[in-house]
Amino acid sequence: MRYIFRCTILTVIVSLGASVPSQGQTVPNDDPDLALQLAQPDFTLVALPTTLRVPRHKGAFRVTHRFTRELGNGDFGDLASDLFGLDNGAQIGLEYRFGLFSGTQIGFHRTSDRTTEFFAQHEVKAQSESFPFTISAYASIDGTNNFRDSYSPALGAVVSRTIAEHVAFYLEPIWVNNSNTLPSALVDNNDAMLLGLGTRLRVRPTVYIVIEGTPRIAGDKPNVTQIGVGLEKRAGGHTFQLNFSNGFGTTLGQVARGGTGRSDWYMGFNISRKFF
């Protein structure tokens, strides 16, 4: 597995090196990927990816925060006294993604439980007048203990459909290998087939409601389906999202392991920044 890790790092480094424009080579300013997509302003929903493209040689940063206090624990006074969970610990994620080519992006996401995820996404087919969906191929691998212990590769597709400038729908069939962190000799299923479902609704010119759920339709199904809802505000190159979810998962391996409980809800937020 260390070999795979080194290969991944090498591939990313070589890719990054190769992607720096050489002298005299310029990135066109008329790249349509630089334009704001009103129905799909960000690269993720709550935890699931969208089909938004990163412009070539541009990047974006995201921080995810999931407060670990159950919102249903205690009465409203208890909750308010903890500032709705802000006084408690949180699982934090840091992410950076880079547009390697037109339509191809790579990135990494590291959460404070020491899970590190590397991912790549490539747009296969774009929505147009003659084709109703955008389809992206998605691949990732996450590893626990700073990418040293349990590895969970994932392969899948992100399918989106935007309607005018107001709404986007998502369907994301994704296979996650080794989603169960126990040896396969001790479990019935070592893989999970996810079917991510989501939508982003633009309710005001810069305000969105985001909903997603990730049922496991086959394979390993521990815990409960992770669900997340968010209220989002776009401000220039930033997107601020206040969200509520029943789990802390932000990598696909974590999402495949499910939410913590049907009635356990947690507050959190995502902040993303586009560097273009």
Place this chain on the structure above:
Amino acid sequence: MTRRILLACLLSVAAVGCDEKLSSVTGPTPQLEPTFTSIQRDIFGARDLAGRQACTDCHSDVGRNPSGGLVLLGGRAHAALVNQVSTGKPGAIRVIPGDPDNSYIIRKLEGAPDIVGVRMPRGNGPFLTDGQILVIRRWIQLGAPNN
């Protein structure tokens, strides 16, 4: 072309099947597997690296009366366990194929509150680790075959 090669590299990395090593959970019995042969060899019949005593130190009829009337010597243990009633707790079945939670051997090894007598192995430990018990649970879950 370069783009496709790089994408193929990343997809290949992600497509590699991964798994954990069984020894990562079995601790002081690194060779332990969820088969009866392995459980007999590594749990019942031998001390482990943590110093846990062998079950057959007491559950033997060689030169002594077997504790609890249970003999865990090789060749006899499977018949003494699977679908057999415990002599210590009336009504309890030592191993119920497919049902580790209600198999009395698991409750004795985990020290469940409803057991009669003490947690096994007798004494103040070391007891079986969670990983070792997980392997025995898995063998029962798979039907407790004599494999």
